[in-house]
Amino acid sequence: xxxxGAKILLxxxxxxxxxxxxxxxxxxxxxxFDQLFxxxxxxxxxRHEQAAVHAADGFARTTGKVGxxxxxxxxxxxxxxxxxxxxxxDSIPLLIFTGQVPTKLIGNDAFQEADxxxxxxxxxxxxxxxxxxxxxxKCIKEAFYIARTGRPGPVLIDLPKDVMKELTSxxxxxxxxxxxxxxxxxGHRGQIKKMxxxxxxxxxxxxxxxxxxxxxxxxxxxxxxAEMLSIPVTTSLMGIGGFPGPHPLNLxxxxxxxxxxxxxxxxxxxxxxxxxARFADRDTGKIDGFAxxxxxxxxxxxxxSISKNVxxxxxxxxxxxxxxxxxxxxxxxxxxxxxxxxxxxxLTQISEWKKTHPLAYSQKDRIKPQYVVEKIYEMTGxxxxxxxxxxxxxxxxxxxxxxxxxxxxxxxxxxxxMGYGFPAAIGAxxxxxxxxxxxxxxDGSIQMNIQELAxxxxxxxxxxxxxxxxxxxxxxxxxxxxxxxxxxxxxxxxVAPDFVKLADAYGILGLRATKPDExxxxxxEALSSPKPVIMDFVVEKEEGVYPMVxxxxxxxxxxxx
Amino acid sequence: xxxxxxxxxxxxxxxxSRVSGLFSGRGFNIESLTVAETIDxxxxxxxxxxxxxxxxxxxxxxxLNKLINVIKVNDLTGKSFVNREMVLIKVAAEDxxxxxxxxxxxxxxxxxxxxxxxxxxxxxxxxxxxLEAIIDLLKPLRIxxxxxxxxxxxxxxxxxxxxxxxxxxxx
Ligand SMILES: Cc1ncc(C[n+]2csc(CCOP(=O)(O)OP(=O)(O)O)c2C)c(N)n1
Ligand SMILES: [Mg+2]
Numbered sequence: 001x002x003x004x005g006a007k008i009l010l011x012x013x014x015x016x017x018x019x020x021x022x023x024x025x026x027x028x029x030x031x032x033f034d035q036l037f038x039x040x041x042x043x044x045x046x047r048h049e050q051a052a053v054h055a056a057d058g059f060a061r062t063t064g065k066v067g068x069x070x071x072x073x074x075x076x077x078x079x080x081x082x083x084x085x086x087x088x089x090d091s092i093p094l095l096i097f098t099g100q101v102p103t104k105l106i107g108n109d110a111f112q113e114a115d116x117x118x119x120x121x122x123x124x125x126x127x128x129x130x131x132x133x134x135x136x137x138k139c140i141k142e143a144f145y146i147a148r149t150g151r152p153g154p155v156l157i158d159l160p161k162d163v164m165k166e167l168t169s170x171x172x173x174x175x176x177x178x179x180x181x182x183x184x185x186x187g188h189r190g191q192i193k194k195m196x197x198x199x200x201x202x203x204x205x206x207x208x209x210x211x212x213x214x215x216x217x218x219x220x221x222x223x224x225x226a227e228m229l230s231i232p233v234t235t236s237l238m239g240i241g242g243f244p245g246p247h248p249l250n251l252x253x254x255x256x257x258x259x260x261x262x263x264x265x266x267x268x269x270x271x272x273x274x275x276x277a278r279f280a281d282r283d284t285g286k287i288d289g290f291a292x293x294x295x296x297x298x299x300x301x302x303x304x305s306i307s308k309n310v311x312x313x314x315x316x317x318x319x320x321x322x323x324x325x326x327x328x329x330x331x332x333x334x335x336x337x338x339x340x341x342x343x344x345x346x347l348t349q350i351s352e353w354k355k356t357h358p359l360a361y362s363q364k365d366r367i368k369p370q371y372v373v374e375k376i377y378e379m380t381g382x383x384x385x386x387x388x389x390x391x392x393x394x395x396x397x398x399x400x401x402x403x404x405x406x407x408x409x410x411x412x413x414x415x416x417x418m419g420y421g422f423p424a425a426i427g428a429x430x431x432x433x434x435x436x437x438x439x440x441x442x443d444g445s446i447q448m449n450i451q452e453l454a455x456x457x458x459x460x461x462x463x464x465x466x467x468x469x470x471x472x473x474x475x476x477x478x479x480x481x482x483x484x485x486x487x488x489x490x491x492x493x494x495v496a497p498d499f500v501k502l503a504d505a506y507g508i509l510g511l512r513a514t515k516p517d518e519x520x521x522x523x524x525e526a527l528s529s530p531k532p533v534i535m536d537f538v539v540e541k542e543e544g545v546y547p548m549v550x551x552x553x554x555x556x557x558x559x560x561x
Numbered sequence: 562x563x564x565x566x567x568x569x570x571x572x573x574x575x576x577x578s579r580v581s582g583l584f585s586g587r588g589f590n591i592e593s594l595t596v597a598e599t600i601d602x603x604x605x606x607x608x609x610x611x612x613x614x615x616x617x618x619x620x621x622x623x624x625l626n627k628l629i630n631v632i633k634v635n636d637l638t639g640k641s642f643v644n645r646e647m648v649l650i651k652v653a654a655e656d657x658x659x660x661x662x663x664x665x666x667x668x669x670x671x672x673x674x675x676x677x678x679x680x681x682x683x684x685x686x687x688x689x690x691x692l693e694a695i696i697d698l699l700k701p702l703r704i705x706x707x708x709x710x711x712x713x714x715x716x717x718x719x720x721x722x723x724x725x726x727x728x729x730x731x732x
Contacts, residue, residue: 117575118578121575121578121579121582122582122586125629126629129575146629178629179632180570180571180629180630180631180632181629302627303623303626303627304620304623304624304627306623307616307619307620308620311616
């Protein structure tokens with residue numbers, strides 16, 4: 001029996017175990033939407049295609065599966081670009097299906113034509129234009145494989161309308177054979193042995209863990225290694241959740257808004273063990289001042305990450321989970337596990353730093369944003385899925401919410417996309433209907449995808465939005481305060497909707513707190529509501545995020561509160 | 562330093578733009594790039610001449626390898642290889658200079674491939690030094706136009722271009 005391209009597409013998705021996708025219809029994808037009408041696959045209809053991609057991204061980050069979205073050609077497709085670039089920068093596996101004009105019109109400036117393969121080439125791991133229905137299932141199979149293997153990333157498939165109508169007999173390949181794509185998973189044994197030796201010799205080691213810990217599922221190995229040799233761990237923004245937040249060996253985040261102790265430990269260490277992190281400029285500050293007295297080990301699945309920003313002593317290309325497992329095996333076999341005495345002084349020094357320079361704020365009669373995050377942490381027991389927008393809200397969320405588990409913190413690290421958090425929270429709630437999902441938002445960012453309130457209502461997704469409302473594009477204002485003589489050019493946002501009334505307009509719950517003692521009751525009420533809720537926390541307007549390493553400075557030169 | 566990189570890619574639409582986009586997007590420079598089908602029609606060979614320090618060259622190779630359609634990357638620099646480039650030069654040939662042009666072409670074992678009353682078009686193949694030398698000699702006689710192919714390169718001896726496996730494996 002012959003099937004149409006549209007039918008084949010949905011069959012492939014089912015065979016890949018996809019149950020929920022995110023999307024928005026249009027002329028070029030009418031045939032696919034027609035098939036969706038009575039398909040077991042559920043499509044979550046967003047209100048803007050950017051949100052479809054962020055939602056698929058939130059779904060992917062929380063589940064570890066490939067997130068899938070489907071949009072029409074032209075404007076529908078171009079609206080996805082920010083979402084795709086966001087996922088690409090953070091190595092999130094996504095499959096984006098875009099409609100395209102019929103093959104014979106491609107290149108003619110046809111109605112709603114956009115060269116999506118061209119536009120997304122630099123922000124996808126790979127992309128395809130399907131010109132022949134006979135190659136469709138093979139390309140979909142490959143796309144899933146490419147998206148989730150190696151260093152994960154988004155893959156786009158552009159689907160001309162006529163190809164979706166064409167008929168062919170359907171087979172789904174059971175294997176992918178790509179002669180030109182073979183990620184390296186097993187680390188080099190000799191290098192791992194050297195790594196073990198260095199670990200045992202070092203007196204002041206620090207682990208710098210990134211998003212690779214989460215994508216490879218290496219957090220239990222990381223915990224084992226850290227505890228086995230009493231090595232303190234700092235994470236990048238992307239690594240948050242990869243090592244338990246409340247753990248005594250956790251130094252918190254490093255870098256521009258890292259903790260004092262994390263940045264000092266990096267600066268003072270004699271061995272830096274970099275695991276699935278990429279020495280991003282927000283982590284390292286001025287490169288010359290980064291881990292200046294230290295040997296550096298770097299484990300990463302992506303060879304291009306190695307020696308890109310920092311020259312390292314022991315590079316290991318491989319899956320960080322497999323490498324750590326092998327390392328642990330070596331260390332266990334050699335019974336060299338009790339190394340506590342060596343690092344005692346080091347750990348004492350670190351707890352000293354924690355005592356003298358903890359993360360801190362002081363609150364009087366106005367609500368401090370840090371306090372809101374702290375209370376959300378306490379009242380959810382650290383068990384919620386938290387997404388963030390971008391700016392100060394994002395940094396306070398990463399500083400004051402202690403994440404216990406991987407895949408519970410969703411934030412746009414690499415691209416820094418305002419408007420990411422809310423749709424990502426929707427995707428997470430679709431994946432985990434029974435979990436508490438909270439978007440810690442800024443008043444500016446939330447307005448970038450606020451239209452998705454309708455999506456949350458339509459699908460009964462009880463996402464909670466906690467707006468840290470400072471009336472400013474706060475993070476930009478902070479830079480203007482510190483580096484542009486307080487000339488607050490276009491960062492004051494005192495015109496905004498009344499968020500409580502807005503909630504009402506969408507038929508959901510809106511709550512406001514203006515005084516510190518109203519914070520807890522508002523969170524309480526929000527958490528007990530079965531509906532989506534907007535919490536509008538009217539916070540101190542000119543609060544800053546500290547510590548802060550000014551751009552271009554070494555990370556031990558922090559501005560403190 | 563200058564490097565000659567040979568890249569085996571899948572012979573598919575869009576591959577050239579993936580490669581050139583990589584170079585422009587990451588600020589790597591391309592001095593020349595040639596591409597054509599290999600003996601296996603499903604694959605094409607690119608020869609890219611680029612410049613950069615060791616770290617940049619390492620990134621170029623790794624980033625090329627990372628492209629899904631790239632099968633093999635082989636930096637030939639420092640290895641034994643043969644490289645050639647061809648140039649077509651249209652040079653003014655007035656009565657007074659016609660003989661001189663022909664003499665130079667002869668010395669360089671070039672060929673005259675087109676003649677007009679006022680010009681010769683000549684074809685020269687060789688390594689870069691040879692091409693530069695003849696261009697310098699012809700310049701005073703007035704070069705009207707010239708077109709170069711960019712370099713192609715192949716290792717010496719029995720080795721084929723595929724002998725370097727994804728060289729970045731475990732560095
Ligand atoms: C789409 C996008 N546009 C612009 C920026 C630049 N930017 C970074 S933080 C920020 C301010 C965010 O304001 P708000 O959401 O209110 O968060 P706050 O910093 O006040 O917590 C801006 C404009 C960005 N990151 N993303
Ligand atoms: Mg704000």
